[in-house]
Every structure is written in C-alpha cells, then in structure tokens.
Amino acid sequence: MSMKTLPVLCCGPAVEPLDPEASETLAARFRALSDPTRVAIVNRLASTEECCVCDLNAAFELSQPTISHHLKVLRDAGLVESSRRGTWAYYRLVPDAVSELRRTLGG
C-alpha cells in the first residue's frame, strides 16, 4: 500500500492530456469516495485524527461487516491506514492522499 503518486491533473487550469492508465487511477480514487458512508467515514476521520472501528460501527446504522468492507475499500484506495493495538483497530486519514486528490482537481 505504498501510495507513490505522480502529479497528474485531470482538470483545472493548465491541464495536460491524460493517458488511459492515469484516467483509470484517478477514477479508482474518486470511486472510493462515491459512497455516502465512505464520505462520512473519511469526514469523521478528518476531524477525529484517529478512530476505533467500534466507534464507526456505532456511528453508522449499518452492519459491522459492511463498515469493515467500506474501510477496506478506503484502505485499498490509500485514503486511510490502520493499526491494531491489542483487540482494537484504529483508523486514520492519509493526509497526502487527500491532498493528491485535491491537486487532481486543479488546485
């Protein structure tokens, strides 16, 4: 899950044409935010700095496997990272990944 990312723009001022591979990469990242639950999770992590999965399970009226699935999607997209401490798993945002996405839109 390395998140080595090239400075590719999709739109905004002075954009360069995108090769198919870059389009695929960008679309994959936006797809990670294409679900309201995942947007809400990311939003929560953005204001909490670190969050236990059990809190997320309590915050959203969805089953535990569903929340776990959304967390995996966000992990695979490189937007969040997790670490286990004892019995609990803690998730936090990857700020650079968000910045990357923002720059993609032409900041």
Added chain:
Amino acid sequence: MSMKTLPVLCCGPAVEPLDPEASETLAARFRALSDPTRVAIVNRLASTEECCVCDLNAAFELSQPTISHHLKVLRDAGLVESSRRGTWAYYRLVPDAVSELRRTLGG
C-alpha cells in the same frame, strides 16, 4: 440543473461533521468522476474549453450511445453543460463545479 451549492467540507483541516444528506450529495459528485472515461472527458474539456460530441466520439473507442450516456451523467452532476449550435452539440466544463469539488477536499 441549478448547482446551488453549500460550502460543505468532507475532509481537510477544520472540517465539520456531515449530515447524511450532505454525504449523499458529495458521494454523488464523486461518483460522476468514478469512471475512467468520464475522467478523461472532463480532462479533455478542461484543456479544450469547448468540445463537439463528434470529437469525443472519435477520441474514445466506445460507441456513440455510451459517450452520450457518460455526458448525461456529467451533466446531471453539474460538472459540464452543453449547447446545440446547428446540428452539433458542444460541451464545456462548469469551472465552479470543479472548484466546489476541490474545496470539498479541504482547499
């Protein structure tokens, strides 16, 4: 397709908690960019300022109905707008919509 938009943040510095409706709205916009073809279309429009549908049909190896479908998705999301001049339809970006999305990520 009015695009009256509230200044809602989903992440980034100093974000406020999101109500379910706002999450839905944000997710819908990101979903419009969750397809590589649509990312490429937006990218192309960002550097061409205005573009005929026939050029898009030629640029992507997809059927004309498929391109038309993607353009509709982008239109419904408020990211692009179109106008017919004679036989041809011209599409262009809605810069404010892109800026909105960028601000959503905490610019």
Added chain:
DNA sequence: TCCTTTCATCGATGGACGTCGATACACTAT
C-alpha cells in the same frame, strides 16, 4: 481451557452501472 469481545473474510442476493445495437429526434442539404 473456555468464553467473550473485536474485527476481518466468506458466500449469497438484490440493485446499480457500463456497454451496446436499435431506434427516435433534430437539423441540413439537395
């Protein structure tokens, strides 16, 4: 050891999405 708690994974299901050919619509030219 056994039970409980926390989280991840599996398998199934219903619905949404991308894609296409066929067709309808709008405009132009002859």
Added chain:
DNA sequence: ATAGTGTATCGACGTCCATCGATGAAAGGA
C-alpha cells in the same frame, strides 16, 4: 419531401457493488 448526418434515448445484457448473516481469526479475562 427525401435523404443524410449528428445526438439522444430505449431496452437488454453482463458485470460490479453494497449489504447482510454466518463464520473465522486474534486477543484478553474468567
């Protein structure tokens, strides 16, 4: 009018996705 061209819509099909219950894995406590 008729034919031709550029777009949009329709209907269908296959695939992907969100969701769930059931199950597995790991850790801690009795």
